[in-house]
Every structure is written in C-alpha cells, then in structure tokens.
Amino acid sequence: MSEEARTTRSIPDRLDGRLKSAVLSWPSLLLAVAVGVFILNSFASPYFLSAWSLSDATFNFTEKALIALAMALLIISGEIDLSVAAIIALASTMMGLALQFGVDTPGLVLIGIGTGLLCGMFNGALVTGLGLPSIVVTIGTMSFFRGISFIVLGDQAFKGYPADFAFFGQGYVWWVISFEFTFFLFCAVLFYFLLHRTTFGRQIFVIGNNPTTARFSGVRVERVKFILFCLTGLMSGLAAVALTSRLASTRPSIAMGWELEVVTIVVLGGVSILGGAGSIQGVVIAAFIMGMVTFGLGLLNVPGIVMSIFIGALLIAVIALPILFRMIRERRA
C-alpha cells in the first residue's frame, strides 16, 4: 500500500547494540505507554488500584485479546479476517440453538469451538483455494455469518444457559484471577512459542515479507494461510464460548463491531498491517493498554463512545509519531 514510503529507506552502516535495540523496540515502547496509563489511572481514580477492580478490568479485553493473538499471525502472513465478530455471533447462536435441544455444557463448548473452526475453514478455503483477497471475502462472510444469526434469532435471544456453563466467563481460578484471564495468558504463551520459536512461525514471517520467495523456498504458502484462517476461526469460537458464558445470553448483535477493535489491538501491538513484522509480546501489551484505557476512563464516568475517540487517536498516534520523529530526524541530518 505504501510503496512510496519504502523507496527512501536509508541503510545503516552498523547495527544497533542488542541493549539499545531492545530498549527502543516496539514492545518496550508499548510497555512504557502501558505503565504510563497504569500510573495515570491510579492517580485519576481512587478505585483503580484494588485487586478486584484490576480483575474486573481484564474482562473488558480478554475475549478480544484471544482473537487478537490469532489475528496477529494472520496479519503477519499478509491476510486479514474481518469476520471474527460475526463468527462469535454465529458460534454463540449455534450454542444457543443446541441448548434448546438440551445439549449439556461440554457439548455446548464443543459446538461453539467447532462452529468457529468451520467458519475459519470456510474463510480459508475461499481465500487460499480460490485465491481471493481476504479483506473482501471476510467482509462478505462477516455479513453472511451474522446474517445467519439474524435468521435464526430475529429479534429474540437465547437464554437459560446451564449454571456450570457460567464458569468459562465468570469463574475464578484462584482469588481474583479469573478463568478467562488465565486461559488468555496460557494462549499467549502458546502463541508466543508458535510464532517465535517454531519453523511454522518463521514461515509466517517469510510469507508476509514475500510470498513469491516463500513459495520458491518450498513453503506451502496456501496451506500455512489456510491453517491461520482455521486458527483465527478457532480462537473466535473460544472467545464466543467465553463471551456467551459471561453474558449468559445470545443476541444476534453480540460482539458487534469487535472486528475493528481486534485489528486495532493487533496494529497497536506493532504488527505491520502490510504483513511480515510483529510480535506476540507487543499484541499482549497492546491488549492490556486497550483494556486499561477503557476501564480507567470508565471509572471516570467517560461514556464508551468518547473512549472510542481515545482508542482511535491512540491507534493513529502510536503509528504516526515514530514516523514523524523519523522524518524530523532525517530532515535534520
């Protein structure tokens, strides 16, 4: 998208030291922002610094963050999935439908995850099998998946989930540590190893940087991308289980607009929207920042819609400022 920007890249005559590059890396920068937001929040509201408040704050973003982990991999590989929120709606609807037939909790969870996986496979098949651009395919499936929810539910809602189903979204593992949050941390570690410590992870970066080279190097580009779409669908299914359990109801408008928030987390986390660069650490910290900003503003009685201004501005500022600084530095040099 920005070929012009790349043509004027200067080549450094030596690499930065390891410490310097670690300090100046995107995740460190984000961490500084996160700490800043944390401190600001604790000054701004006396209620922020309590174990239960902080625990509540995690509920704000864990479901989105779960999807963001998989979305990061997908975006690094040069694709995108805008249907994730619609997958949540469809998976949640299928769970509610199964509930009407008396399916018990393990069955519900399986159906939720399975629906997510199937949706992911559908996206993956269209994108990799037919070679279509993922952004338009998933805009289509976004309407399609949520549309099915609307057909099934209309203006109704599914309620009456079993009591033990509530654990996934409302249960606590230990003291204030919720199951959902623990599960997110577990997934984050898993995705960290998958992306940064395995051959598969390296292949994702190669594909994102240059799919043609990747293909000539023997990477099965289509298969890797297909797996990533399935993974994104799967994580959306998991998020659907958590969210449905937390809300204890299903409406077709569930998780409306989340796709853009998930992409915001991923991009804020330093993943290049053009593909080929990014890290799980960054995405995890970005999720925390998003969660804390919204929760902190919520404590200050700032309406949700005004918060979105901060999130949008954060997204643009975090990306624009480094570019601006670099431009100013280059002008001086």
Next chain:
Amino acid sequence: MKKLIAARETWLGLAIIAMIVATDFRSSGFGSPGNLASIFNNSAMLIILALGQMMVILTRSIDLSMASNLALSGMIVALTNAAFPWIPVPVLMVMATGCGLILGAFNGVLVWRLGIPAIVVTLGTLTIFRGLIFVIAGGQWVNADAMSEDFVQYTRIEFLGLPMLSWYAIVIVAALYVLMTRTSTGRAIYASGVNPTASVYAGIDVGMTKFIAFCLSGALSGFCGYLWVSRYVIGSVGVAQGYELTVVAACVIGGISIAGGVGTVAGAVLGALFLGVINSALPVINISPFWQMAISGAAIILAVILNGRSEGGRAKVILKQAEVTS
C-alpha cells in the same frame, strides 16, 4: 458490441433486471416506474457513497471512515439548523460537504504525508469521528421538530417526477463520470492504482492522487450527511453505523477490484442498485428482513468469486506478480 458483452457491468445490469422481473411476477407492481423510481431514490445515498469509495479503492486504499464522516457532518449541519433555522439550506449543504472534505483531507494527509496504510488511518478515524458526534451533541439527538421545514423538504421536493435526492445522485454520477473518464485527475487515479511505480515515472504524484481521492470521498460522505439527516429526519450518534462495509460491499459487487486500478462509475452505481433492489424486493416477496444481511453477504461472496474468476488468469504470471509486490 463484443466489449459490451464482455463487460461485467452488462451482466450485473442484467442480473438486476432479472431480479426486478422475477419479483414482479410474485407481486405485480414491483416493476412499475413509480416503484423503480422509489428504489432508485432509496439507493441514492449508497450510490453516492459507493462512488466516493470507488475512487479511494482505485488508488489501492480504502476509506472505512465514510459512514462516521457522514454521521459527523450530518450532525454538525443538523445542530446548525436547529440553532440557526434562518440559514438557507444550500449553505448548509455546502457546509456539510466542507466538513466532510476537511475530515477526508485529514485521512488523506496521514496517508499521503506519513505513508500510513489507509486501512489503519481510517480504522482510527472511524472511531474518532463517531466519538466526536457524541461530544459535539452532548449525547443528544436532533429530532424532526428541531429541524426547519426547508431542511427536511430539500431532499423531498419533486422535480420532473423524481425527488431532489435522486437528482443529487444523478448529478453526482454524471460529474464523476466526466471526472473519471475525461480528466487527467481521473486517469491519475486509475494509473496510480494499476501501477504506482510506473505512475511515478510517468510524472504522477501517487501520494497526492490518494490525497485527492480521500478528499473527494470525504466531501461526498459529508454531502450524504446532510441527505441522510434530512431524509430520515434524525441526527444521532448511531446514524449509518456499520454502513461503511455496505459501501465497500456495493463496490465489490460492482466489480471494483480491491487491489486497485480496476472499476468503473457504472459498476459502482450498479453495485449499489443491486443491493438496493435486494433490500426492496425481500419484504415484497415475504422474506423476513432478518434474511437481508445473510443474502447481501452471500451476494458479496459470490461477486468476489466471480471477480476472481475473471482476474484469475492474470495472477498466475509470476513475473508480473513479483513486479507488483516488489
């Protein structure tokens, strides 16, 4: 003639006609001139927005902030009208367009000067603009009784049997057709999408062209802001929420390639009309409106698959592909 048969616009047009005829069988009167005019009137804003989006997509960008831009500009003129009812409506129209232009220029500058991918920029401004509505209106709605008579009537007055809303769309379609096919700006928009590198060698400022495209899509969104508020007689935070993707869908159905450089004014208009006809036909043939979303989703997927078919041959040439990605 051969060209006409090969053009996807022809097929899309035939599909629309087939849909109208089929619906007319189920419920006669659907294909009557009066009803067709009202379908066109209902699709007028989508047509205008799809044309704006088309220009942006042609330059290999995307504008996801259009619906928020529309809602913000609409809210600004609605509040102005409520506070100063004596300001003539044409001034308000210019004002709405100007607001949209400024918002679009903001997107454009970030894409042009900082080289930030358009999808990121407009994802950010999508939420910022929407939030600003709440801030400037203080969470209030602007209702029908707060609007002046003229403000509401300027989209409704009939001229030669068509409401003004339709005429605005017709004028804009004609103007943009001339812009895209008869001016150097139009050629530059196509060229910078087909091959940015070659465009630079040909003396086209690709960044600037993107900026212009964003300004135009912003201005059209702003103008639609007035139209929307006037037509639905409501100014609120929720105006046109999620509509940005419907606009993209209209473009995709109209055969505008998301990869840039491919697409026509006729395609965008037909894409918007296609969605408009579906929306009008469903209630007539007794399909619950809840089906609408899934059907338009299926239509988008189908359109993308058909688009991919016609472009598939080209994508297999490896050297060409390498040239584009380098």
